[in-house]
Amino acid sequence: MSHANGSLDRREFLKRGVAGATGLVVGFYLPGRNDVFGAGDAPEVINAWIQISPDDEITIIESQSEMGQGVATSYPMMIAEELECDWKKIRVEFAPAATAYFNPAFRMQGTGGSQSIRQGWVPMRRAGATAREMLIRAAAEKWGVDKAECHAENGMVAHAASKRRASYGSLADAAAKLPPPTDVKLKDPSEFKIIGKPTKRLDTPDKISGQTVFGIDVRRPGMLHAAVARCPVFSGKVASFDATKAKAVPGVKDVVQISSGVAVVAENTWSAMQGRRALEVKWDEGELASVSSDSIWKLYAEQMEKPGVAARKDGDAAAALASAAQKIEAVYQAPFEAHATMEPMNCTADVRPDGVEVWVPTQFQTSTQAIAAQIAGVKPDKALVHTTYLGGGFGRRGLTDFVADACEVSKAMKAPVQVTWSREDDMQHDHYRPCSYARLAAGLDANGNPVAWTTRIACDSVFSWFFPGSVQNGLDPASVEGIADLPYAVPNVLVDYHLMTPGIPTGFWRSVGASQNGFFRESFVDELAVAAKKDPYEFRRALLAKSARHIGVLDLAAQKAGWSKPLPPGIFRGIAIVQSFDTYVAQVAEISVEKGRVKVHRIVCALDCGQVINPAIVEQQAMGGIVFGLTQTLKGAITIDRGRVQQSNFNDYDMLRMKESPKIEVYIVSSKEPPTGMGEPGVPPVAPVVCNAVFAATGKRIRKLPIRAEDLA
Numbered sequence: 001m002s003h004a005n006g007s008l009d010r011r012e013f014l015k016r017g018v019a020g021a022t023g024l025v026v027g028f029y030l031p032g033r034n035d036v037f038g039a040g041d042a043p044e045v046i047n048a049w050i051q052i053s054p055d056d057e058i059t060i061i062e063s064q065s066e067m068g069q070g071v072a073t074s075y076p077m078m079i080a081e082e083l084e085c086d087w088k089k090i091r092v093e094f095a096p097a098a099t100a101y102f103n104p105a106f107r108m109q110g111t112g113g114s115q116s117i118r119q120g121w122v123p124m125r126r127a128g129a130t131a132r133e134m135l136i137r138a139a140a141e142k143w144g145v146d147k148a149e150c151h152a153e154n155g156m157v158a159h160a161a162s163k164r165r166a167s168y169g170s171l172a173d174a175a176a177k178l179p180p181p182t183d184v185k186l187k188d189p190s191e192f193k194i195i196g197k198p199t200k201r202l203d204t205p206d207k208i209s210g211q212t213v214f215g216i217d218v219r220r221p222g223m224l225h226a227a228v229a230r231c232p233v234f235s236g237k238v239a240s241f242d243a244t245k246a247k248a249v250p251g252v253k254d255v256v257q258i259s260s261g262v263a264v265v266a267e268n269t270w271s272a273m274q275g276r277r278a279l280e281v282k283w284d285e286g287e288l289a290s291v292s293s294d295s296i297w298k299l300y301a302e303q304m305e306k307p308g309v310a311a312r313k314d315g316d317a318a319a320a321l322a323s324a325a326q327k328i329e330a331v332y333q334a335p336f337e338a339h340a341t342m343e344p345m346n347c348t349a350d351v352r353p354d355g356v357e358v359w360v361p362t363q364f365q366t367s368t369q370a371i372a373a374q375i376a377g378v379k380p381d382k383a384l385v386h387t388t389y390l391g392g393g394f395g396r397r398g399l400t401d402f403v404a405d406a407c408e409v410s411k412a413m414k415a416p417v418q419v420t421w422s423r424e425d426d427m428q429h430d431h432y433r434p435c436s437y438a439r440l441a442a443g444l445d446a447n448g449n450p451v452a453w454t455t456r457i458a459c460d461s462v463f464s465w466f467f468p469g470s471v472q473n474g475l476d477p478a479s480v481e482g483i484a485d486l487p488y489a490v491p492n493v494l495v496d497y498h499l500m501t502p503g504i505p506t507g508f509w510r511s512v513g514a515s516q517n518g519f520f521r522e523s524f525v526d527e528l529a530v531a532a533k534k535d536p537y538e539f540r541r542a543l544l545a546k547s548a549r550h551i552g553v554l555d556l557a558a559q560k561a562g563w564s565k566p567l568p569p570g571i572f573r574g575i576a577i578v579q580s581f582d583t584y585v586a587q588v589a590e591i592s593v594e595k596g597r598v599k600v601h602r603i604v605c606a607l608d609c610g611q612v613i614n615p616a617i618v619e620q621q622a623m624g625g626i627v628f629g630l631t632q633t634l635k636g637a638i639t640i641d642r643g644r645v646q647q648s649n650f651n652d653y654d655m656l657r658m659k660e661s662p663k664i665e666v667y668i669v670s671s672k673e674p675p676t677g678m679g680e681p682g683v684p685p686v687a688p689v690v691c692n693a694v695f696a697a698t699g700k701r702i703r704k705l706p707i708r709a710e711d712l713a
Contacts, residue, residue: 037459044172046134048181049079049127053692056155058085061250062092063101064120065111065305066203066362067390067397067622069679070617072146073201075115077613081194082187084126085168086155092202097365097385103413108366112398112508114581114677117613118440119676120188129184131175138175139166143440189611189672198616199297203389215388220416222626226409227272228419230261231430233285233502233643238262245278255279258408260401265413269420288503288643289307293435296502296640298331298460300437304331308456308496309474311484315492328531330524333704334516336638338653339511343391344426349406350416351375355382356407361390363398371400375407394628395508398466399431427653428645431507432638434460436479436516440524442490448532450543455483455520458498460506462513474499476692482517482580482684487550488525488543504640510628511683514580518684519691519705522576526692527701536692537563537575549608550577552669553586556606561588562669571601574693578684581677584608584669585687587626589662591693596696598634598708600662605682607666610673618678619666625682626664631656633687637706 043053048462051059060079066072072092080087095101102108105115133150139157140147143164158165187191189195206212231237231509241495242261243255251271256263266274327402348359349372356376362368373383402421410417421429436459442451461476475497484495502525509515529539537558541650544550554577558564567573570592577586590602605622612618635654640644691702694712702711 001386021137024673026473043201044176046096046131046172046176047127049124050083050131051169052172054169054172056086056089056167058083058090058155058168060090060092061095063095063103063109064116065094065361065387065393065397067111067361067363067393069116069621070115070201070580071111072203073199074613074617075120076195076202077199078120078124079128081192082125083132084152084154085298087194088622089155091204094387095365096290096370097383097662102366102444108364110171110364110366110391110398112363112395114583114679114681116679117675118582118677121326121611125186126184129186130180133181133184134175135168135171136352137178138143138171142166142171143175169352187683195613196611196615199614201617213388214343214391215346215348215359216220216308216343216391216420218359218418220348220350220359222246222417223348223418224265224413225267225272225553226263226265226405226417226419227269227276227422228258228261228405228409228425229276229279229281230425231285232428233289234505235288236283236285236643239282239284241282242280245280246275249275249278250467251275254413256409256538256647258405258412260405263405263409263419265409265417269418272275272420273422291503291643292641293335293639294484296504297437298501299502300435300498301489303458303498303500304437304439306457306498308458308498310494310496311475311477312397312486312493312495314494315359317452317454317492317494320492321441321443321454322449325446326444326531327441328444328524328527328705329439329441330527330701332438332523334436334519336435336504336640336707337506337515337632337640338394338427338430338647339394339396339509340427340636340650340655341390341396342390344423345396345672346419347406348416348418349410351407351411351414354378356410357384357386358403358406359386359388361388361393361397362400362403363393365398367398368403371403372407375404375411385439394510395512396430398508401429421559423650424648430638431465431505434462434479434504434506435507438483438517438520440520440641442524442528444528444532446539448534450528451488452492453486453488454494456496456498457483457517459513459516460504461499462506462508464499465506466508471499478513480513480517482514482578483521484581486521487579488540489546490543495635502542510625511580514578514680514684515629515632518576518578519581519687522578522688523683523691523701523703526574526576526688528693530695540575540577542615544577549584550579553577553584553606553608556667556669557586557588557604560606560665561590561602561604563588572693572697573663574689574696575694576685576689576690578658578681580684583610583676583678584683585622585681587689587690589689589693591690591697593694593697593712594710598707598712600630600660600690602663602665603686603689604665605667606668606669607681608671609678609681610671610675612668612671613675615668618668621678622666622682623664624678626686627656628688629659629683630661630690632683632705633690634660634706
């Protein structure tokens, strides 16, 4: 949990904060620890990220949410590398909501966009190095020697000349009283002992034993449980309701109307959900009750005849197309997609007259704190956020709708309340990956080289939903990422965009715009290679000749997959490469098609994410992204009818099953470049690499996801 004492005073917490030039905040004081540690045993706070107890246990304060991406191990690795501590003595605790832990990329405290390692690379190492230097100085002053004669190793400070040694725990009290150094030297990568080494995750043992606390596991004294009935049509509202039958359900305590619908409050979650089932509600379905997937696609297709807002314009694409020796055109579509996290949305809130506390699996602590404070009617420093482990996020837990539910019900009941969404709630009231419609055209010269490329995209704006007013001049960069940044050497490029507003809630979905645009782009590149009568790998390689990092992963994937070697009968290959979140990923897929179904046998993935912190976690994230992408490619699609989501659970929004998962091989390019994102980049190449292999197998071009049996006939 974020801290032991729920009554932590925010002013007290911040009273000794000092912001450094790089955003590292040092000299923090965290009260409220004596209820965990015995008198005189409280850990000393060396800086905002590190606490050291007298028994040498080191607590790393984790600012980022842990949703399975491994940041609760990677951040401690970066700190420990410079701190020179005993890795076995490290434990992790989640930070409270505070400006000290703002992610510079977001200007708020939050986890997403594959930003954690990128943003923490220098500050986390500097935090460790700063603490190390303070401990060395404390030892030098204690011994009356020059600190240059002392060094740190494995949780100890040593003075070689006198053979004296002191543990970090024995020095922490004195070190915490010292002013932090204004500048510290960070290690050269050649000196790394921890960074770059496969390291077991710190959170695995507790997850295996069941001790890990996810949001759904939170229990508070006197806590009630609630389930919320929501209008099945987006933006619909409560017209009236009759709670008589709901209140008759054993265990139900009350029924209250809140902004998102009607909440049934009970002694436990089961009773709350049974009470909701018995609840009688009449809905004002609103203007979206006539919206369907067909009407949305029709609206999007109509936009293809009109110029959009230019996202990229190089040369004169129209003229180059008109004079090209060969012109290729295609229309691609990608559907709405649900996040479908394993742990449904939930939040526990305790709204009191003097403040509010929430226990929640959130990706964005700052917005969680803001909504809780607003509903409670208190200042943000009276809203305490306890971040739990997240049972999956994928962008969904950056929203606060489930936080608002809990806070509103708690305020009405004057008691702690845990709101738990059912799987059906999650599936039908998500903020979906927006559906997207794209028309592409390209021109080839007489030698099969592309001379022009155009793409027109119609898509809702994720940023408009998350950060209203943030999109200027009608262009949302997230809607065109993965295609406006076309890496191929084409002299004339035009990418334009229509911002659509069909009313279906949208949100950041793992790899965001690159998830659909990577499919559009890399599938269409394959179409060009076929039209040019060139090998898809060689075609790409020639167009990427000026990008060493693209070539590096493309060559590695092709080599490891044996691109030039013959395949067994009935097996076919595809290839794709997508750069997203500053990470380069190339993949080769091997598939077969039998009885109208695609079976993926093998995916070879080569990636370049700069300096690797933990190769084991990089491999895990790449594999997880590939499985996630395969579900999008072969299974998932959210469809709308009469303003309602037609899917409700995993029976009709299927996930890739273990028996369907292919053999996955991950190869990492060795690099000393700064680290880049890894949580999401494995996803975008998956759909095109599989669909390109399907074309090789069947001659059928897949231009709409997911792959359906009729597409293969």
